[in-house]
Amino acid sequence: MxxxxxxxxxxxxxxxxxxxxxxxxxxxxxxxxxxxxxxxxxxxxxQNTRNLWLQYDLVTDPVVLRTYKEQLNAVDIRSAALNKQVIQDELQTGILSMLGKHLSFTSSNAEVVIAKLKDLDANEKQQVSKTPKLESDGYIIKTIPKGSKDVILISGLSDNSLLYGTFHFLRLLQLHESLSDLDLVENPKLSIRILNHWDNLDRTVERGYAGFSIWDWHHLPGLIKKEYIEYARANASIGLNGTVLNNVNASAYILQDEYLDKVKALADVFRPYGIKVYLTARFSAPIEIGGLDTADPLSSEVQRWWKDKADEIYNLIPDFGGFLVKANSEGQPGPNNYGRSHVEGANMLADALAPHQGVVMWRAFVYSDEKPEDRAKQAYTEFIPFDGEFKDNVLLQVKNGPIDFQPREPFHPLFSGMQKTPLMMEFQITQEYLGGMSHLVFLPQLFEETLQSDTFIKGKNSTVSKVLVGDLSGQKVTGIAGVSNIGTARNWTGHPFAQANWFGFGRLAWNPDLSAKAIAEEWLKMTFSTDPDFVEPMSTLLLNSREAVVNYMTPLGLHHIMAEGHHQGPGPWVDGLAREDWTSVYYHKADSLGLGFDRTASGSDALSQYGTEIEKAYSKIETTPEKYLLWFHHVPWDYKLKNGHSLWYNLARHYQDGVLKVEDMISTWEQMQPYVDEYVFRQTQMLLNIQLKESKWWRDACLLYFQQFSNMEMPAFIPHAKHALDYYKSIQRPYAPGIKPSWD
Ligand SMILES: CO[C@H]1[C@H](O)[C@@H](O)[C@H](O)O[C@@H]1C(=O)O
Structure with a gap:
């Protein structure tokens, strides 16, 4: 029995x-x-994939299990009025699940003490007196002697710091780390760590591939769904502390009373988890819901309207975070509509929020209807003149690259150019240009590449990450945003492995210098299994997955050759059918001479936005890293790359390597059945097979399209090129004017 x-x-x-x-x-x-x-x-x-990385699997190693069981019986949660219950529930759930035993919560004889620094007793205070300075969300986890035994102290300055410390402590158990002699100090390197939901009020999600929006506006504020709590818990566990609930292509209605009551209900749920709520503000809201006939930021009645709106929001939600704004981009209204500048628009909102300590996150993604000479230059050109002119509570939110969330882009030149303005990073977690929910792509690899790129603004090793955390500019407000990939899908993210990208974003938001490798290992262990026979091959798989997608979609610096509109699948032959002048050649510029966008001084000169070191290095083909080659140069088809083979040969090689990498991923995954549940195994297997099919589709479509310009033989390692040709002919769309496919 x-x-x-x-x-x-x-x-x-x-x-x-x-x-x-x-x-x-x-x-x-x-x-x-x-x-x-x-x-x-x-x-x-x-495995219940709804539990994400909070599986809290039973510890199977008998030695580890016994040790943990001996070490953990009672916990003393001394402070944290706001989230005491949350901390206690999480510990009980985690420990019961991992160790199969109940903790008692008592102040006598506890092996774990969770208390704010100010609530420590004299002996405890003395033991931690030499710890480095803590930020408000930072914490320590330290083993200290107490009488005859050791006690683990989890301490910090704020309620939230205790929550983050608790999740870290549970993570140690999930990773089967030793609990002896702990001496950890953690401070988040960025203050605003936030998700951006591109969720519409009708519950559709722009670029969302995981079902509908989890915000059930219709039933809020009456119905508080369990998902809201699970969502907040998951975010808190990785250190995220904010969420923008609605799409940047915004509806003004979210600012109406009726919706604000719903927003307040969510804010109340999220508060004990340290998550602040923010909203996207539609610039024309004073007209649409305020009855004014202008939204001119210099009009005093418009200024009054926003001040009153801010007061109303803070009255309901005293810790409301602030506004995110997409202005004068892709048809959204903004200050330019009234002949005013981005600064005038942002500062007007900043004034309304300042009395309440709210911030404005003003997006730098400006993509005008006017055809710019080079879209990659537009944000820099528009914003640099305003450097230093924004109010203190404005952050400029800049996408990681200058075009638009491509599989690979060089970092955005505003990160080196805009030195007197607080900059926030915007990453996209949802895979708009990386295969939607069908492709397994581990994005922390992409995030790490951008964060560790060298801007050279204060000499070598002036990484983007240092710019963001304020080490180089001394900026006080810091932040990072990730466009969410969360939806009503039973596993939250559609592809089971897309959960890793939410997790990875959170971990990097806390510490932008973490390595993708460390994140991959943590996620795999927490989500599936700590068995090295699983973790090692699978972390290799994750870490190779991003380069695979770059290879089979946009190798060697190619970009934005996705199918029009939905951005899924290849479309080098057309971008914007309605816009004759924006046909394919706009992004890849393929012609009989070569391939790639000349952004040097002889071309659009976008390169000059990067400062002298990078400009000097990248101005020549020979000294440009091959991964950015076609981003910056128009390269002759027969130009010999470093390996001695032509551009055309190398292009084909990369496309084929991408496909082969997906084949490798499939064979690794086939070995992993014993470690994961049957459903996740089959689902991932099926998705990988779709990915393989689509990687071939990409390879064949792109190579066959480009071949008509290169006029060179398809290398022999490209299989079935002839079949692909038939396929391609069946799907091909109109070409750039004057170009005829060679087989016609
Ligand atoms: C929310 O709109 C998006 C749009 O769907 C997307 O295709 C593009 O990537 O960027 C826009 C933006 O970032 O504003």
Whole structure:
């Protein structure tokens, strides 16, 4: 009976969502109900992908399990009025699930003490007196002697710091790390760590591939869904502290009273998890919902309207974070509509929020209807003249690259150029240009590449990450935003591996210098298994996945050759059918001489926006890193790259390597069945096969399209090129004017 009970306990514990059920029914349960439960749930090796990285799997190594069980019996949560319950519940759920035992929460004899620095006793205070300075969200986890035994102290300055410390502590157990002699100090390097939801009020999600918006506006504020709590918990566990609820292509209605009540309900749910709510503000709201006939930022009635609106919001939500704004880009209204500048627009909103300590996150993604000579230059050209003119509570939110969330872009030149303005990074977690929910791409690799790029603004090693955290400019408000990939999909993100990108974004938001490798290992262990036979091959798979997608979509610096509108699948032959002048050649410039966009002084001169070191290095083909070659240069088809082969040969090689990498991913995954649940195994297997098909589609379509310009033989390693040709002919769309495919 004891064994059966243990067995049932383990299985039930594995279904984390049922841990409360376990709590209530295990002890008094008679024998037959165990069997019934087993039959009912028949859970086997059940990962519940809704639990994300908070699986809290039972520790299977008997030595580790025994040690943890001995070490953890009682916890003393001394402070944290606001989120004390959240901390206690998380510890109980985590420990019950991982160790199969209940913790008691008591002040006597506890092995773990969770308390703000000010609530420590004299002995504890003395033990931590030499710890480095803590920021408000920072924490320490330190083993200190107390009487005859060791106590683990989790401490910090604020309520939230204790929450973050608790999640870190639980992570140590998830990763099977030792709990002896702990001496950890963590400070977040960025103050605003935020998700941007591109969620519309009708619950569609712009560029969302994981179902509908999780915000059920219709039933709010009356119905508080469990998802809201799980969402906040997941974000808190990785250190995120804010969320913008609505799309940057905004509806003004979210600012109406009726919606603000709904927003308040969400803010109330998120507060104990340290998550602040922000909203996108539509610049023309004073007209659309305020009854004014202008939204001119210099009009006093418009200024009054925004001040009153801010007061109204803060009255409901005292810790409201502020506004995100997309202005004068892709048809959105903005100050330019009234002949005013971005600074005049942003500062007007900043004034309205300042009395409440709110911030304005003004987006630098300006993409005008006028055809610019080179879209990559536009944001820099428009914003540099305003450097230093924004109010203190304005941050300029800049996409990682100068075009638009491509599989690979050089960093945005505003990160080196705009030195007197607080800059926020904007990454896209949803995979708009990276295969939607069908492709497995581990984005922390992409994020790391941007964050560790050298801007050279204060000499070598002036990385983008240092710019962001304020080390180089001394900027006080700092931040990072990630465009969310979350939706109503049962596993939150559609592709089960897209959860890793949400997780990875959060971890990098806390510390932009973490390595993608460390993040991959953490996520795999927390989500699936700590077995090295799983973690090692799978982290290699994750870390190779980003280069695979770059290769089969846009190798060697190619960009924006995706199909028009939806951006899924290849479309080098057309971009914007309605715009004759914006046909394919705009981005890749393929012609009989070569391929690539000349952004040097002989071309659009976008390169000069990067400062002298980079300009000097990249102005010549020979000294430009090959990964950015076609971003900056128009390269002759027969130009010999470093390996001695022509551009054309190398292009084909990259496309083919991308496909081969996906084949490798499939064969690695086939070996992983024992470590993951059946459904996740099959789902990922099917998705990888779709990815393989689409990688070939990309390869064949792009190579065949470019071949008509290169006029060179398809290298022999490209299989079935002739079949692909038939396929391509069947899907091809109109060409750039004057260009005829060679097979016609
Ligand atoms: C929200 O609009 C998006 C648009 O869907 C997307 O295609 C482009 O990447 O960028 C825009 C932006 O970032 O504003």
């Amino acid at each position: 004891t064994e059966l009970k243990q067995f049932a306990e383990n299985i039930i514990i594995k279904t984390k969502s049922l841990s409360l059920v376990t709590h209530l029914i295990l002890k008094p349960m008679p024998k037959f109900s165990f069997l019934l439960l087993l039959l009912l749930f028949n859970l086997g090796n059940a």
